[in-house]
Amino acid sequence: MPSFLSQTTRRASGLPDGMLLCPSALLHLGSRAVVDQAKSRLARKGELMRISQSASVQPIQTRFSSRLPTADKVLACPSTL
Numbered sequence: 001m002p003s004f005l006s007q008t009t010r011r012a013s014g015l016p017d018g019m020l021l022c023p024s025a026l027l028h029l030g031s032r033a034v035v036d037q038a039k040s041r042l043a044r045k046g047e048l049m050r051i052s053q054s055a056s057v058q059p060i061q062t063r064f065s066s067r068l069p070t071a072d073k074v075l076a077c078p079s080t081l
Contacts, residue, residue, distance in 0.1 A: 005038050008026060008029070008039070011026065012047070013058060015058055018057065018069040018070075020055045021056045022054060023035045023036060026038075026039075046066060049066070051074070
């Protein structure tokens, strides 16, 4: 069975640019404490970027660094998970 971090990373990488990843979208994988801990670890590693206390987004990789998607892209997403 894959680790929780790898499942969370796979879930986030499958989202379109600008799609928010909220803890409620990951509760089927584990408890809220486990989800928060995994999101915190992924944010420290740079694989997720926090937008607010609970919402995160997959960073966009450029040749120089990673960055957040534009606000227009985040607001234009059809739904948040």
